[in-house]
Amino acid sequence: MLSRNLPMTAANAIRYLSVRPKSTGIRIENPSAEMLPMKGVDITKKPIKIRLEAGKRYSWCSCGHSVNQPWCDGTHRRDGITMLRPVIFEVEKTDDYVLCQCKHTNSRPLCDGTHRKISQRPRSASASRMVMFNDSPAYEGVAYKLGYKPKAGGFQ
Template identity: 50%
Template sequence: MLYVNLEYTLCFKLGALSKRQCSGIKIQNPSSALLPWKGKVAEPRSVKMKLEEGKTYRWCSCGLSPEQPWCNDECLRPGLTNLRPVEFKVEKTGVYSLCNCKYTEKRPLCDGAHRKVVSKRPRDLDATPMVNYHDSPVYHGVASKLGYRQKSGKSFVY
């Protein structure tokens, strides 16, 4: 059985052992980089940034931080998301293309996944206490018992 340490990038002439194929990035918290969930699309494009060797960076994987592509710990609020920032260091100073759509398979690097992203927002981010009602007495009764209000402010008179 082959054991691969995810903090260390191994490259061979025939291929790489990890998804970060010879990228020059060392992930400090591999479990955050391997989570299957995808975050909110911050922008459907990559961001090129100069990163310095030896410095630890925290890439936002949830897409909720206003300081994209960096994390501001917005995701740590209870009940907001299961995603966590990906902490990493680069092996040499240079310009790197960081993902901003959050759908990359090579976190935190861009792999072009933003070209395939159709929806820019997960459905749960659009949830609201205001609801559009269908004109139905049954729906009206259930909605009233649940405490929903009409979006337009109209009363339920039939």
């Protein structure tokens, strides 16, 4: 039993999971998206303060690929982009809320200060500008099927 009055059903279990003490005043409508362990691409290391209206549904982008941050624009649906889904929620009262923009919060969609603990160095700073390929029959087979032509002893 979830409480004295509610029997254990799937609908009541979802309602129970969506109530989080860290996010008082917010009701998550899709708790499975909110509880995913993966984190999205950080937009900025600073949170954003936004006035949210009671009773209105919001769709917070958890993947970081949306052009309309902090809201989801459906970019996550494109093939190969991400497994993350937006967190759909409602607030109980109209007020100013601080929403996470670094996408590393553990109380999605609210900021919990995690941005202070993650590295300020961009992820791309340590990326290599050059990529080297060893001899690989699988790579050469795929390159051949895609129509790439050998140049200087290898596919370019």
